[in-house]
Amino acid sequence: MSDIPIARRDVILHRLDRGLPVVAADLALEFGVSEAAIRRDLRALAAEGRCRRVYGGALPTSPASAPMVVRVDEARERKQALARVGASLVQPGQLVFLDSGSTNLAVVPCLPAGSGITVATNSIAIAAEVARREDLQLLMVGGFVDRHVGGSVDAAAIAMVSSLNVDHCFMGACAVSSVTGVSAFSMADALFKKALALAGHHTVILATSEKLETRAPYRICAVGEIDHLVVEHDAPDEPVRLLAQCETTVLRAAAPP
The missing domain is CATH 3.40.50.1360 (Rossmann fold)
Structure with missing residues (x-):
């Protein structure tokens, strides 16, 4: 996740930790980057178990996602x-x-x-x-x-x-x-x-x-x-x-x- 700018990562994680969903298009506008860049960020966070990827963005994780x-x-x-x-x-x-x-x-x-x-x-x-x-x-x-x-x-x-x-x-x-x-x-x-x-x-x-x-x-x-x-x-x-x-x-x- 080192390729994600720290400030952008912290904002995304703060919202997810508060139980808020995030939308890739909105984040792209907010940070002035492409949606593809945001999607890469979210994929990296999901790989670390910090969120759950859904179409168009990501959701906070829930413990019930485990079997x-x-x-x-x-x-x-x-x-x-x-x-x-x-x-x-x-x-x-x-x-x-x-x-x-x-x-x-x-x-x-x-x-x-x-x-x-x-x-x-x-x-x-x-x-x-x-x-x-x-x-x-x-x-x-x-x-x-x-x-x-x-x-x-x-x-x-x-x-x-x-x-x-x-x-x-x-x-x-x-x-x-x-x-x-x-x-x-x-x-x-x-x-x-x-x-x-x-x-x-x-x-x-x-x-x-x-x-x-x-x-x-x-x-x-x-x-x-x-x-x-x-x-x-x-x-x-x-x-x-x-x-x-x-x-x-x-x-x-x-x-x-």
Whole structure:
């Protein structure tokens, strides 16, 4: 990245670190260089993992861009703190959907014992965890498995989800923004989550701080369509304030032990 002028690099990175997308044409005008030069800059930054390249510019990175098998082992205690809050919203006898995601996986051991809860999921890892608990009923949503997502998000999965009346839907989110809403890195995943939101009476997102005020290419819904957004105990105040203004209930998790 040494071929990128330092001042230009710092401006681009500062905007990305604030969760703002950047547009190559706008940057070219601002710095008086060609769009080709800006595209080279963005490719170099993307190669370092500092942004995600999209047509016409770049987006801030989100931790959810990594495959599910990688994310499962990351920040376990932080995810467990979020999961405890989410599980406290569930009532005995309800049908709960746990969308594929490493934080939703942490919800399974937090669900109350002997409460007659049925867990539906499209996730291989979550289904395996639920199957270990004899007090939980398991409903597996099937179809071809997207290895990156860690579960089924194809037309068959959408058709099955559309036939359900879910009490609490724990939706996985790649990015959550007060401006661009809830979004995903995969179009198929985003379409599945749209169907899931329609099937859920009450929708919950458990979001680690790295996902707040970031963007992913495919929009799922507005933040205001989420009933509860659970954030970490030390989530930055400004993103939380902006998200709370979107007519969703924001809950803070307790600090991990």
